[in-house]
Amino acid sequence: MNSPDFFRPGWVAPKNTSVSVDDLRVRICMMDRTDIQRVLEIEEEAFPLFPWTKDEFDRMLLDETVQSAVAIESAEIIGYLIYDFRKEIEKAADYIELLNIAVDIGHRGKHVGSKMVEFLVDRCKSYPDSLIALSVRVGNEQARGFFEKNGFEETEEEPDKFGSLSNENAVRVERIV
Numbered sequence: 001m002n003s004p005d006f007f008r009p010g011w012v013a014p015k016n017t018s019v020s021v022d023d024l025r026v027r028i029c030m031m032d033r034t035d036i037q038r039v040l041e042i043e044e045e046a047f048p049l050f051p052w053t054k055d056e057f058d059r060m061l062l063d064e065t066v067q068s069a070v071a072i073e074s075a076e077i078i079g080y081l082i083y084d085f086r087k088e089i090e091k092a093a094d095y096i097e098l099l100n101i102a103v104d105i106g107h108r109g110k111h112v113g114s115k116m117v118e119f120l121v122d123r124c125k126s127y128p129d130s131l132i133a134l135s136v137r138v139g140n141e142q143a144r145g146f147f148e149k150n151g152f153e154e155t156e157e158e159p160d161k162f163g164s165l166s167n168e169n170a171v172r173v174e175r176i177v
């Protein structure tokens with residue numbers, strides 16, 4: 001498989017990207033296998049009905065087109081995001097599917113999620129007209145408010161998007177970088 005542009009120098013995040021988020025001092029680092037246990041705890045709390053399993057996280061870390069990052073505060077992982085870089089969509093030169101983003105429940109509302117989106121947007125900036133997109137459950141008002149605040153637009157409703165996992169429709173949200 002060819003390496004996507006995503007892996008060119010410039011895409012790889014520095015190991016320690018330290019940012020201030022409200023009253024927190026948060027570092028954003030690339031995820032590795034040692035992070036998975038804590039990430040799973042956040043995942044299971046954030047998506048109790050259909051959390052990703054450990055096997056899915058293990059596979060994700062081996063996938064060449066997928067990258068993932070964790071937000072760390074005082075040596076504790078408090079959030080993560082996972083994104084997949086593709087080049088197959090006509091309307092954007094570069095296309096990034098945001099597969100998963102979650103913040104530990106005790107740290108929500110402090111702009112940690114927004115910082116992780118900013119981290120991803122920064123990495124897209126050297127690619128003009130790149131598009132970040134994802135599907136959100138229609139009833140996930142929290143996430144819909146979050147993405148709207150972070151400059152995403154809702155483009156269409158997607159019936160049966162989640163198949164047997166949920167009978168709820170999804171809504172597609174996109175942000176051009």
Ligand SMILES: CC(C)(COP(=O)(O)OP(=O)(O)OC[C@H]1O[C@@H](n2cnc3c(N)ncnc32)[C@H](O)[C@@H]1OP(=O)(O)O)[C@@H](O)C(=O)NCCC(=O)NCCS
Pocket residue numbers: 046047099100101102103104107108109110111112113114115136140141142143144145146147149150
């Ligand atoms: C969605 C999520 C990642 C947001 O993370 P967060 O760090 O709490 O969000 P932020 O503090 O950066 O919020 C930024 C903005 O989003 C909006 N927002 C955040 N939480 C919201 C809520 N519960 N309802 C409506 N809008 C909300 C607000 O406008 C907020 O800005 P403000 O605080 O200046 O008003 C977090 O709530 C989460 O982990 N949810 C569960 C997992 C999930 O649904 N993920 C998305 C689908 S993949």
